[in-house]
Each structure stands twice: as C-alpha cells, then as structure tokens.
Amino acid sequence: MNHEELDASLDSFGDALASATRVTPGNALRPEDIAVAGAKPSDEVAQYALHLGDDALILAQRLSHWISRAPEIEEDIALGNIALDVLGHARSFLTYAGLAWDKTEDDLAYWREEEEFTSLQIVEQPNGHFGVTIMRQLIVSIYQHLLYSRLLESADETIAAICAKAVKEVDYHRDHAIAWTIRLGQGTEESAEKMRHALEILWPYTGEMFQDEELHSELGDVAVLPSSLREAWDAEITSVFAEAGLEIPKSGLAMAHGRAGEHSEHMGYILAEMQVLARKHPGASW
C-alpha cells in the first residue's frame, strides 16, 4: 500500500475515528478516561495492550532524552512533541492493560522487572546520533501507523479508541521521519554515509516486528497479525529509501524476542534510569 492508498483507506474510517474520539471531544481519549470507563479487558487483551504500551513507553523514554540535545531548537521541540505523543499512547495502553490485573500505569511502568517488559528490541536501541534516531523513527512510525490504522477495526472498542487518537499523531511522526530520512540521505556525503550506517545497525531488529505470536491468533479480530503488516511496511519503507538514495542492507535479521521478555543489553540501563526514583520511595504518590 502506498501513501495515497493508505490515506484513502484511513478516510474510510472517518466514522470510526469520530466515535472513537467522542469520549472527550477535542481532547480524544486520555488514560484517566480509560481508567474511569473501567471496561475490564480479558487477560489476553490486556497482554496485547501491554505489548503496544511497552513499545510506546520504551520508545518515549529513548526519545525524551533528546530534549535539550537536538541539532536545532526546532528539533528539540519536534522530538519532544513526538516523545510526548508516544508517552500518551503508552499511558493509555498500560492503563487499559492494568485494569485486568488491578494495576495502574505506574505499577506497570515502574514495578515490573526487565523480563516482564514485552517491548520489541527495535525501540530499545540507543539513540546514537540524530540519523540513528531518525532511522529508528522511520522504521517504527511506519510500522505503528500501519498497525494502528488496522486496529481501528479491532473488535476491542478500547483498543480501537486508543488507536484512533494514536494513528493521527503517528501519521505526523511518520512525516517527520520520512522528511528527515530524505533530507539526510540526499544532503551531504557525510549525512548519506551516516544514514547508511544507521540503517545497517538497526535493520537486524526489524525482523522481530513481524513475528506472529500465539497470542495474536488467540485474540482473533481484536489484534492484527504482525506478519500481515510486512508487505505494506516493505513497500512504504522501500519507497522512502528510493527517494533518500538508501538501500535495504544485506545483513540478516537478529534473533530477538522482546515480546517474551528477552531484551538486549540496553534495556537494563533504560529501566534502571526510568525506575530509580519511584523505587526509592515504595508506596509514595507523586
């Protein structure tokens, strides 16, 4: 599916978008609304929401590190905005997942151990230089855009509602990543080389994004089979690479299974930093 087709298919969800965001008009769906609405998900649905929430949380944690460090102030703002959006998605998914287990978003973010996190390894990859972050954004935002678009039709109303808000925001993240990938790919010799390098080191982690889990089949039309996103994702990212003068690397795909709590060596440091203060004060509220 190319951009135009995708946008057209999104338009067909017009009504779904409208009803999904009706919870708080103009402000869409907030984690607080989800907690109040209290539609308790099944264990499986909660597990699925946890996957989506963990991806978003770890990505937001990575992105937020850029604030005050970007190449120009406009990018401090842009990356900050993207991080803020993604954190919002994480909060919604985690709040919803937590309803099944009587846990809050913070219980899940701050009090789980590394092996309980189900995020994909691509989102925990280090920020590196700006080009690495942009490449990670390109890979993930195209993926999330396709995924959330499909989830507008999820049989689970809350997941569909969260995605209705998220998909509009991820669409901007995708635009941002595409524009920078092309700009840097075609900018200078140095920037092109840096983008080739970024692609090379991140590409191995794209394989895991499309692995189907038993959970996905169990959930039926609540979830989207990751493998079913592959073709559209390949087509879209290849068309961006063509414009940016980049090629898909020949390197293979890494054995990675973040969904099962198996993470790269980076994850421990991410969690150590994220959780340190909360864990120093058990039971405290902030």
Added chain:
Amino acid sequence: MAPTTPQEPGLSAVPSYEEQQSQARFDALINDDSRVEPRDWMPEPYRKTLTRQVSQHAHSEIIGMQPEANWITRAPSLKRKSILMAKVQDEAGHGLYLYSAAETLGTDRDELNDQLLTGRAKYSSIFNYPARTWADMGAIGWLVDGAAIANQVPLCRASYGPYGRAMVRICKEESFHQRQGFEILLSLSRGTEAQKKMAQEAINRFYEPSLMMFGPPDDQSPNSAQSMAWKIKRFSNDELRQRFVGMIEEQVKVLGMTLPDPDLHFDEEKKQWIHKDLNWDEFMNVIKGNGPANAQRLEHRRKAHREGAWVREAATAYAAKQEQSEVA
C-alpha cells in the same frame, strides 16, 4: 538615493534634521504608551539594550531547559513525566519566539547563538544551580518560574511591540508552569517523611537564588533607570522582589513548609517586606561564570550544537539541491 547627510564621520555626533525628527517621533510613541515596531526608527542604545535583554531572555529559556530535562527520564510517575516534557518543550518554544523577536531588531539567530556559545552573552544565573532532586522540579516551577512571571508580566506592556507580544503568550504558559511546580511540592508535602524533607530542602536551596533573579538592589542597578524611561521595564528590581516575596510567603503556608528566612516580616511602617540579606557576592560570582553548573550548562549547549552540525549542513545542502532542481 543621493546622500542627504554630510559624509564626514565626525559630524555624526550631531544629529541630522531627519534624525531629530525621528527621535521626536520615537519619544512621542514612548510618551503615548504606544508600541515601537521593527520598522520604526529607534535610537541605537534602545535597539542595543533590547537586543541584549531579549536575547538574554531567549538564552535563559534554552539553558533553562537543562536542569529540568535532567529529570525527564527519571520522573517518578508517567503523568509527571508527561507534564515535565511538555513544560521543557514550552521553554524551547519560548526561546524560539524570543529569538524571533530579537531578530526583528537586526541581529540574526546564528549570531545570537554564537554569543551564547562563546560566553559573550549572559543568561539568567539561576540556571547555573543544579537540580539535585525531584523536588527541585517543584521548587524551580514555583519559585524560579514564579519570579520569572513577576518579572515578565509587566514586560507584556514593554514598549517594543514584538517583545511585548511574545511575552503575552509566554506569561500564559509560565503561569501554568508555576502552578505545576507548586502542585509537585503540594504532593510531596502530603507525602512520606522523605518526600517532605526533599521538598523543604529544595525550597531552602532555591529561595535565595530566586530572590536574586530580580537583579541587584535599585541603588546598584545601573541600567534600570534608562530601561524604565524607555518603558521596557515598568517596575524596579526591588519593587518586583517585594511583590514576589509577599506572594510566596503566603503560598508556602499552604504547603506547610517554611522559607529559609526566619526573620522575614512585613514592616508596617516602611510598608515593605524585610527579608534576609542576600548574598550578592555569590550572585556576582555565578554571573562571572563560577556557579556550580556554569561550565556544564555551556558545554551541554556547545555539545548539542557541535554534534548537530552535520545535520544542519545536510539540511542546508538538501534545500539548495531542491532549489536548483526547481530552477532547472
């Protein structure tokens, strides 16, 4: 256009007829409380003072992102993390409006940025204190942003149009920031003993530096009188400090905390707040560059600029290629 003024350099000391007319129009704008706009004639010292003030303000917003950005990745709840990110992002936005306002005075952003990175420009010295604990996010919001608002609300009426208008938007957001800071402290004040202690210590650390944010006492503030005559500044340093200390003295009671100034009181006869003597030697020393975090703050900025150079070059090169292909 043929030169209408003599070219002999020494003669510029005596204003031409045109310059005298322009000065009269400028004086009238100031007297009428009207606004001076970028295309209006303005005296060089007015332009210079404003460029310095607006760019210092912009630099303060940008450097001021650092102590708070330092806590984003460790924020103790996702809601706090999200609010803090939004706040620091607002500060970047304020920096941008202010650089734009400064550019209307004829100095471009690259030059202003260079002044910051080379240490020629100043920024608010409060940001040279480290944010050691989470409670500092509260104290910075409540006291530092609070002092900034007290300073900035009158600037919404500053005689230079672009500055005044930028300040209107900035003040709205700052007031939200101050309230979020206070709310952080309020939560801590209702929390565990460790949280209360953290909050009180942050207030103790930021109290004096925040009072010094208004600048030296009036009798030691050489530029104030001229800025007030130009209606850039509307109240003196001491007047603003008085207003601020009175406000926080009330608010700290809501927190059930104290200000580290046991003799602070309102003198009914003098009609003014009597606060402790502020350590102006420390203030001057921090301004000179010897505060706890001056070197770190500047290096953080330089590093971001240096490491982003290839990105900016690539964006420029790409834009040039695009322009060429459009011409072709």
